[in-house]
Amino acid sequence: MNEEQSVFILLTNTGTLFTRMIQLYTKAPYNHASISFDRELHELYSFGRKHPSNPLNGGFVKENIETGTYSKYPNTTCVIYELKVTLREVEKMKRVLNIFIRSSPKYGYNLLGIIGVALQEPVEFSNSYFCSQFVAEILHRSGIKLWNKLPALVTPNDLRTSERLRIVYEGRLRDYRPEQEVE
Template sequence: MAEECSVYILLTNTGTLFTRLIQGYTRAPYNHASISFNRELSELYSFGRKHANNPLNGGFVREDIKTGTFSKYPNTTCVLYELKVSGREVEKMKRVLHIFIRSRQKYLYNILGVIGIALKEPVEFSNSYFCSQFVAEILDRSGIKLWNKLPALVTPDDFRQSSRLRLVYEGKLSEYSTT
């Protein structure tokens, strides 16, 4: 039998103006998605702000739950899910992730893609993603199909609705602990 591993999907709500605007439309409790290969969330990746003080400069980011953008918003709420996958699927995901890491400077935040979700029309540009599109792309390119839709149409709430994800934690991100 293949080795069973876990990856973690973190959904957050910082309460910023941008997230409140998205939430006003989606009515979903969380509007940002990130992926991690460990429960400690020490390696957390997404598409979002490159600098905590500048919401307009976005792209591929390695996030840290203790510093950076999340530390500026101590009341950030979150939900953490575990996705059981094979060791081979994790290898594939890490290979895809390393493509993003190696070329991180060329990636942009796909703000038009966020608008595309509202219109139910995928808006895709090469090297341009929004947070949930990025996480869905990592899974999709690794052969993991959680939904029957393009990554460019996946929202953070789609992760919340997936029956393959198991709830690990829900509450304030600043209070999250693996112990």
């Protein structure tokens, strides 16, 4: 049973102070990564702000493109990628994701991990992740290897460089329509 399914990776730039600080260093257009199992992005997960107005309280979050942080920053820009995977790989990813969901209160944001990326030295804690580390961890634990580096060193920009990812949309997040296709 090798039926193909799609997983979606959303990269965003909200324009927040934190994002602008990261962008000064990375020079990358997008500095936040999330993963979804549906084109509509209803089931969207990442590590980020738990409350839109408090950038210091971060951890595992179920995001919503119409409420929460994204509603506070209506000019958020994004790129959405589609990754074709097998049904078995999706099942593995959802099992890993369910571990995060069940244990969500114990997870924190790995701010030191971002510094580790800058130094090319992985900084890992058992219950802390930053956004792209989390997306890479979900893929890695499911047997999907898109890069030759540890999840703790994967950046949102690395997600843009994988040849297995196909752009389905780029523009303002609030203008995204799931039925749209980039030609």
